[in-house]
Amino acid sequence: MKAVQYVEFGKPVEVREIPAPEPGPGQVLLRVTAAGVCHSDIFVMSRPPADFGFAAPLTLGHEGAGVVAALGEGVTGLEIGEAVVVYGPWGCGTCHACAQGRENYCSRAAELGIRPPGLGAPGALADYLLIDDPRHLVPIGDLDPVRTVPLTDAGLTPYHAIKRSLDKLYAGSTAVVIGVGGLGHIGVQLLRALSAAQVIALDVSEDKLELARASGAHMAITSDAKAADIVREATDGRGAQLVLDFAGVQPTVDLAAKCAAVESDLTIVGIGGGTLPVGFGLIPYECSVSTPYWGSRAELIELIDLARRGAVKAHVETFTLDDAPEVYDRLHHGRINGRAVLVPGA
Secondary structure: OEEEEEOOOOOOOEEEEOOOOOOOOOOEEEEEEEEEEOHHHHHHHOOOHHHHOOOOOEEOOOEEEEEEEEEOOOOOOOOOOOEEEEOOOOOOOOOHHHHOOOHHHOOOHHHHOOOOEOOOEOOOOEOEEEEOOHHHEEEOOOOOHHHHHHHHOOOHHHHHHHHOOHHHOOOOOEEEEEOOOOOHHHHHHHHHHHOOOEEEEEEOOHHHHHHHHHOOOOEEEEOOOOHHHHHHHHOOOOOEEEEEEOOOOHHHHHHHHHHEEEEEEEEEOOOOOOOOOOOEOOEOOOOEEEOOOOOOHHHHHHHHHHHHOOOOOOOEEEEOHHHHHHHHHHHHOOOOOOEEEEOOOO
C-alpha cells in the first residue's frame, strides 16, 4: 500500500510503498477515505524520533476516516463497509481517566508504550490503517469523510477547550480566538454554536481573517501591536472572558495575556513553544491559564452529532497522498487555508 512516512530527521516526508497491515485479535482494519494534515506532524518531525520514543520510518496522520475493511478475531459491533472516524489519543482503556472516556489523559499510556496513530503508532496517511481497539472508532453514517475527518483533532481539540469554559461565556461576554487556521476556524464556529459570547478572531493573514468572518466571527482583526487595544475597546476596557491561543508562539501568548479579563480563562492550545509567566500582578486577577490536550471519546461523539445538525463544518483543501511533501511545505509556510485533507486513491 501507499503511505506517507517520516523517514529521516531533517528530511521531507516520503511517499512509499509498504505492506498493508492485517488485523489481529481485537483489532480493526480500515480502508482510509480521508486523512488530515496537522502542524503537530511538523512539530514531531522537528526533532529526532528518539526524542518521542519511536523509531523511524513512521507513517504520519493522526486524523483518520475510513470504512471497515476487515475485523480481527473477537471484534463485534462493527460491520464491513461501515463508515467511521478514528478517536486519536489512545489510552490503556482501564485507568481512571480512560474509564471516563478521557483517554487523552491516560495515566499509563507512556508507561505501556501506547501512542496515537501518526504520533508514534502507524498513522492514517496511507491506504489502510490498523486500529488497536474498536472503541476508538466513531460511526459517521453518511457524513462526508473529507469534511468530517478534521473534527477528530482540529474540531475535538477546540471543542474540549471551549466546553470547559462555557460557564464564563454568558450573554455580553467575549471570546478571543488567536490563529484562524485548521483549529481556529472550527473554534469560531463552536463558540457561535455553543455560546452567546461576542467572538473576536485575530490572525496575521487576511485570507484567514476572511475565513474567520465566514465561520461566524463578529470581528476579525489583524494580529499586530494594536490588536489588544482593539479588543479592550470592543469590550469596554474589560478584556475577554475566554482567550484561545491556537498558535502558542511567544508573540501570540503575550498577546493572549493582554486580551484577558479579570476572572477569565486563558487557554494555550497551540504547541508553538511560547511561555507565559504566571504570578501576582503578571496576569489579571483570577485568570486561569491552561494547556489542554485533545479531547475525550464522548466529546468526539458529541461533535459528530453537531456536524450532523450542520452546526460545524470544516473548511478543507484536498490533496492526494502523492501531494504530501508539497502539502507539508505549504503548511509550514502558512499557505493552507483551513485544514489540508489527503484522499487516498484520488
